[in-house]
Amino acid sequence: MSDHEAEFREFVGAQMEALRGLAYLTCGDWQVAEDAVLGALARLYVKWGRVENPQAYARTAVVRAAIDETRRPWWRREQSHGDALPEVVAPDEILTIDDRVQLRQALLQVPVKHRAVLVLRFLEGLSVPQTAAALRCPEGTVKAYTSRGLDALRRILGADLSIDERVEARHEAV
């Protein structure tokens, strides 16, 4: 095993779980998320040693792959019949709302690009320019998606959704 491959293995071992979560929040399906992560990291393997910031590259690649997975036509999607449980959103009749489940449900109702912007900005902590670069879209689009995404989440959750002051300040400043 070469040094390059050892470094790559170490990187994957350290980042895989975070990348899975990122992909999951973007696409809303764990299996699709894993497919996206696998494809993105396979591309990174080919370019390993030539990428300046592997973490940023992997993050961008995973988000874009996750978005692509949601756009993939149904006839090109792999149909899983194994241990994957359907991510069906069932109405929660229990008054004690589990925030995590509720947020996941709310996220799935937000358009995927809005969702990707929110994840990159408020989970990964990217700035507007970084998010725009990662998604290859104008910064104005990132701002618009952020605003619409937050509005949608607030409307769906019906709650006062606060955001990190640090992130918000960066959002406002940019």
Next chain:
Amino acid sequence: MKLSELLLAAREEAPAARITVDDVVAAGRRRKRRRNTGWAVAALLAVIAAIGVPQLVARPSVPPVTPPKAGLLDLRFSGYRSGDLRVGDPEWVSIENQLASIGRELSPGVYRSVGRLALYPTGSVPHTFRMDGPRESGGAINGREAWFIEVLPHAVSTADSLLTWQNSDSSTGVLASYENRLSRTEMMRLASAFRVSPPRPARLPFAITWVPPTMRLAAIDVSRPRATTAVLLPGPDRIGFELDPAYEQPQFVSSWSRPVSDSMRLPGDLSFPRTTPGNAPVPGGGIVIGVQRSFMPGTGPTPKCATWAGQRNVRQCQAAPDATSNLVARAGHDVPEADLQRVAAAGRIVGAVDNPGTWPTTQESFPTSAQVSRD
């Protein structure tokens, strides 16, 4: 409720990952392999395109011109020297054979006829020479056995000894010694020095625009640039027997003593008193055409026909294609006089008399219908 905390919480409770680091590395390797293969294929396609496209672009819109097939009357050897002996270029070129004279230089610039060399292309059989006499091995010529043949007394041949051999292209060479003027050693030496050359077209200083459609060009005599002869035979079924040239070889070789410039110092302006022009016996049903580069008083563009005294039952139509030449067409009575007259009127002079390179080839000199093909 902070969004960032909610997002962090939302990705918790993740199911166990189905993929491992090894799966990722294996997928990366597969992708790298596919990419390398893709590059190799792309490079191959690029090379093919780089080579093939210019060829396709440069390909002419018309089919490539293929060199014309060697004609049956193409010359197949050139004159050469061996000591004081000289073999000339082919003088008589026919479908069945090609003949050249052999001369010995008795003193500087003075030649005497001592024999003849004949080349029979593959498939042709010698008939003129008596090949049925006693034969004796002469050794090998170019790795093939050569044979000396004793010539029995023959009324029409002055040859007394023959040497025959086979060339690398399966053509047959026959070398005849006249009146013991060539020793066996000299014959072997001449035969060993003989080489079949790439075919080159025989040329004539005139063109005939019409011949009877059934007639085929069977032989030409190019021994004299100023008095050339062509022999036509009636139809393809009559092609295949050996014509006997009648030009006067001793005089021809003597003319080497007064050489002019060409490839082997071919004879120049000779006078052949007996049969000039049309220096060949008229074959049955055929036509002999002779063109002489000198004007005959009393001739004009319109042919005049009369009985020819040079051969029994043969008539001749004579015309002047231009003011410097005269043309005769001879045939027996089995050829209509009107046809003979039309042939005599159809001749014209082409090229400079002293520059055989300007003469048309035999394929250009005669209509396509007169060309013989072995196909």
